[in-house]
Amino acid sequence: MSGMANEAPAGDLRLVDLTKRFGIFTAVDDLTLTVPQGSFFALLGASGCGKTTTLRMIAGLEEPTSGQVLLGDRDISRLRPYKRPVNTVFQSYALFPHLDIAENVAFGLRRRGIRKVDGQVRQMLSLVQLDGFGRRRPAQLSGGQQQRVALARALINHPQVLLLDEPLGALDLKLRRQMQIELKRIQTEVGITFVHVTHDQEEAMTMADTVAVMNAGRIEQLGAPAELYEYPATAFVANFLGQSNLLAAEAAGPAGPEVPVTAHGARFSVPVDRARVDRGPVYLGVRPEKLHLAEAADEVPAGHQHVPGVITDASYVGVSTQYLVRTGWGSELSAFAANSGVGRQHPVGTSVVAHWDPRHAFLLPREPGQDDRTTPLLDEPVKVPS
Amino acid sequence: MTALAQLGSGTPATGSPPPARPGRHRLLPYLLLLPGAAWLVLFFVVPLAQLAAASLYDPTGSLSTGYVLTWAFGNYPEALQAYAPQFARSFGYAGAALVLALLLGYPLAYAIAQKAGRWKNLLLVCVVAPMFTSFLVRTLAWKTILSDNGVLVGLLRDVHLLGPDGRLLATPVAVVLGLTYNFLPFLVLPLYASLERLDHRLLEAAGDLYAGPLHAFRTVTLPLSMPGLIAGTLLFFIPATGDYINAELLGTPNEYMIGNVIDSAFLVRLDYPQGAALSFLLMAAILAVVFVYLRRAGTEDVL
Ligand SMILES: Nc1ncnc2c1ncn2[C@@H]1O[C@H](COP(=O)(O)OP(=O)(O)OP(=O)(O)O)[C@@H](O)[C@H]1O
Ligand SMILES: [Mg+2]
Numbered sequence: 046m047s048g049m050a051n052e053a054p055a056g057d058l059r060l061v062d063l064t065k066r067f068g069i070f071t072a073v074d075d076l077t078l079t080v081p082q083g084s085f086f087a088l089l090g091a092s093g094c095g096k097t098t099t100l101r102m103i104a105g106l107e108e109p110t111s112g113q114v115l116l117g118d119r120d121i122s123r124l125r126p127y128k129r130p131v132n133t134v135f136q137s138y139a140l141f142p143h144l145d146i147a148e149n150v151a152f153g154l155r156r157r158g159i160r161k162v163d164g165q166v167r168q169m170l171s172l173v174q175l176d177g178f179g180r181r182r183p184a185q186l187s188g189g190q191q192q193r194v195a196l197a198r199a200l201i202n203h204p205q206v207l208l209l210d211e212p213l214g215a216l217d218l219k220l221r222r223q224m225q226i227e228l229k230r231i232q233t234e235v236g237i238t239f240v241h242v243t244h245d246q247e248e249a250m251t252m253a254d255t256v257a258v259m260n261a262g263r264i265e266q267l268g269a270p271a272e273l274y275e276y277p278a279t280a281f282v283a284n285f286l287g288q289s290n291l292l293a294a295e296a297a298g299p300a301g302p303e304v305p306v307t308a309h310g311a312r313f314s315v316p317v318d319r320a321r322v323d324r325g326p327v328y329l330g331v332r333p334e335k336l337h338l339a340e341a342a343d344e345v346p347a348g349h350q351h352v353p354g355v356i357t358d359a360s361y362v363g364v365s366t367q368y369l370v371r372t373g374w375g376s377e378l379s380a381f382a383a384n385s386g387v388g389r390q391h392p393v394g395t396s397v398v399a400h401w402d403p404r405h406a407f408l409l410p411r412e413p414g415q416d417d418r419t420t421p422l423l424d425e426p427v428k429v430p431s
Numbered sequence: 432m433t434a435l436a437q438l439g440s441g442t443p444a445t446g447s448p449p450p451a452r453p454g455r456h457r458l459l460p461y462l463l464l465l466p467g468a469a470w471l472v473l474f475f476v477v478p479l480a481q482l483a484a485a486s487l488y489d490p491t492g493s494l495s496t497g498y499v500l501t502w503a504f505g506n507y508p509e510a511l512q513a514y515a516p517q518f519a520r521s522f523g524y525a526g527a528a529l530v531l532a533l534l535l536g537y538p539l540a541y542a543i544a545q546k547a548g549r550w551k552n553l554l555l556v557c558v559v560a561p562m563f564t565s566f567l568v569r570t571l572a573w574k575t576i577l578s579d580n581g582v583l584v585g586l587l588r589d590v591h592l593l594g595p596d597g598r599l600l601a602t603p604v605a606v607v608l609g610l611t612y613n614f615l616p617f618l619v620l621p622l623y624a625s626l627e628r629l630d631h632r633l634l635e636a637a638g639d640l641y642a643g644p645l646h647a648f649r650t651v652t653l654p655l656s657m658p659g660l661i662a663g664t665l666l667f668f669i670p671a672t673g674d675y676i677n678a679e680l681l682g683t684p685n686e687y688m689i690g691n692v693i694d695s696a697f698l699v700r701l702d703y704p705q706g707a708a709l710s711f712l713l714m715a716a717i718l719a720v721v722f723v724y725l726r727r728a729g730t731e732d733v734l
Contacts, residue, residue: 202641
């Protein structure tokens, strides 16, 4: 993250204690964060967690119940939307139905008194691969084409901050990849600050400098994509960003460089710097791709920790095979084995030993009484009939 | 239809669904049209033809001596020459009333459609409520409102907008006010319908793209309300131009519009050829105005 070290917050976008209530319902709850100028900030979160509401407050379309929106040192919280150097790609596109595509894209330029718009509009349309669509009306375009017009209409203005509310959601995988690359290129070339809302984790991880995971109006964790993925702060993040195996465990304080934990009668340990908590009820977390399978306990590499189990499901997905391993205490662990040609396939019903390097495990806080969690969530862990 | 036919031929043994007869299907739309068409022919086309014939009767005839169809096209220029001021007044008053109604009606329709929230239906009822009483009674009520010793005139005299002997009743102002009031709902309702459909997110998008409220109105709200605006102005202007009640009750012969002349030609002077000729002239003039208007307003949907 290059912009982070700048001492002057020249054009940083800062949200300070930003709160939005609709009646008694709190959609955005005391949000505080800084988006450095020129950085790519991705906002991830489940449907209805307040992402759009946050963007709308930045754009000026929703008045905050309390808190501030600052651009550099300027408080823009009470500025009318048309006075803010911010443009939005709306989740609902909101294209003007009575204007053709070229006029839709040129709308912001014309408003700012720019006469010669044709060249820029054509360039923008070709950037979103809609050459020759300029004379059509929005109703004559497909959903994905409309979405790209919405993108072009906002991008053409080169705003200080661009808010993107799921701007690529309606596109097929190939086109989405191309658009991602284009967006990233424009963002680095022009130095626009992007605030990007998406449901696509891969998109967030590959494009963003900073990813924030939002849950019920609050930021659960914020950081570089690898940081969030490798060492999540909460069970929500561990399950929302990628998949995780979370074993309900108890910890009793650190012992030297490690935190020993007990889970379902077995003892494990995690390095101190991988523990968000070191005492009381915890989750012991391991990502599925960090969980390896061996046929017997003596094949487990030295230093690895392991649990025995039985394969209950094997799904072949091309690049990898995804296994479900039922442990002795009845919950299921998920393990991904790369189809690299080395290692064996494990048929359903065989006994295996699942093992991991403790340096890849992490400890998270757990509410007392919460049981193991494995993503994808399979309703409840299946109990072994006793 | 073809599917039905196939179904029928595929299951001959059951014999239950008789194969559809293509002839019946093709006739159906015309059958549905028949009652309405018959009504129109009987009560619109036939009288219109008769009126056209009457406009070409020998003008020297009368009810007692009888009329003869002499193809007297001279009736037209004669009528136009005699009543040019009334024609001018018809369009002048209706035009002025339209401007006034737009100034009142557009904000009203906009407020009801976009800002009224749960009061929307109540306000709509209020717009239509005057229609529950007769046109005549409403216009007579305006006679009281505008009368010389009424509150309104008193107030206007007090603030010196009217001289000490100034009056409203029996002036062009009274006729224009009456027209405005009586036909306002015809303007407001279609306008409301198209403003109601306006997606407020488009206004947000315009605001996001640097358009202030005025500019957003000009570039988004106004163009998108155009269908309602066109329908409303036509529904207002056409009956207002042909109206004679307002001039009759709120004005004097000096304010008479072409409707008053036609009225007296048919019912007082019993000059049928002239009345018929004036009717056709009015119709032609309104059609011409509407045609030009629709061309200028650029609605490819209507024309
Ligand atoms: N105008 C409003 N009045 C009342 N509640 C609202 C309003 N706008 C949003 N909400 C509520 O606020 C919450 C957050 O909405 P928001 O649109 O920000 O969700 P989101 O994170 O963008 O979801 P999605 O991913 O589905 O787009 C939702 O529960 C929603 O029902
Ligand atoms: Mg949303």
